[in-house]
Amino acid sequence: EAQVTQNPRYLITVTGKKLTVTCSQNMNHEYMSWYRQDPGLGLRQIYYSMNVEVTDKGDVPEGYKVSRKEKRNFPLILESPSPNQTSLYFCASRPNRDWVHEQYFGPGTRLTVT
Amino acid sequence: AQTVTQSQPEMSVQEAETVTLSCTYDTSESNYYLFWYKQPPSRQMILVIRQEAYKQQNATENRFSVNFQKAAKSFSLKISDSQLGDTAMYFCAFMKLMRGSNYKLTFGKGTLLTVNP
Numbered sequence: 001e002a003q004v005t006q007n008p009r010y011l012i013t014v015t016g017k018k019l020t021v022t023c024s025q026n027m028n029h030e031y032m033s034w035y036r037q038d039p040g041l042g043l044r045q046i047y048y049s050m051n052v053e054v055t056d057k058g059d060v061p062e063g064y065k066v067s068r069k070e071k072r073n074f075p076l077i078l079e080s081p082s083p084n085q086t087s088l089y090f091c092a093s094r095p096n097r098d099w100v101h102e103q104y105f106g107p108g109t110r111l112t113v114t
Numbered sequence: 115a116q117t118v119t120q121s122q123p124e125m126s127v128q129e130a131e132t133v134t135l136s137c138t139y140d141t142s143e144s145n146y147y148l149f150w151y152k153q154p155p156s157r158q159m160i161l162v163i164r165q166e167a168y169k170q171q172n173a174t175e176n177r178f179s180v181n182f183q184k185a186a187k188s189f190s191l192k193i194s195d196s197q198l199g200d201t202a203m204y205f206c207a208f209m210k211l212m213r214g215s216n217y218k219l220t221f222g223k224g225t226l227l228t229v230n231p
Contacts, residue, residue: 031217033217033218035219035221040123040223041223042118042205042221042222042223042224043159043205043219043221044221045216045218045219048216048217048218050216056216058216058218059218088157090159092159092219094217096217101147101164101166101209101211102161102164103209103217103219105158105159107157107158108157108158108159110157
């Protein structure tokens, strides 16, 4: 089954404790992206990757890191989480071709930073 | 930069009736896609319908249809014969189409739709 998976689905942590949210897709997609969703703000892009070893900042990258060492994986790293990073996070992927327009979303990760 | 505006934070409709959710956007691009996503309580993002900007014909998917007015930069979603399972947050989204570009989806803030029995 074609899908985007995220782990963990739920995470409660404390300020300053490094964490990683994993994202993996099995569709051989070049493009992957991370969004965060906050009430009243919709979804905003954090980072994206056009292909392996190619990453760039989205609209709200502060406090986050990413890596793309393999095509299927695109982890989101919070080196020193803070309470303002409490949010719902989505990973998404799609092929890097103009005529393919649908992005596939993961199930979401609910992060709480206390 | 593109912006997407959903002016209705919440709406409600009776089961079996029709409801229209509004969306406007601002862009200087000529080639782009517009989408409506549904987010039920499960929080999964589900694509409802898509519209290519170069197509004048409005997209339709079963009970869901759009009214795309390119000159007015308007993209409303009509849900006919509303069902209880349509209760969800609905997001309008924009994606520009440019080779080699970031295929970022720019989302509106969402409209919470409640279908009442």
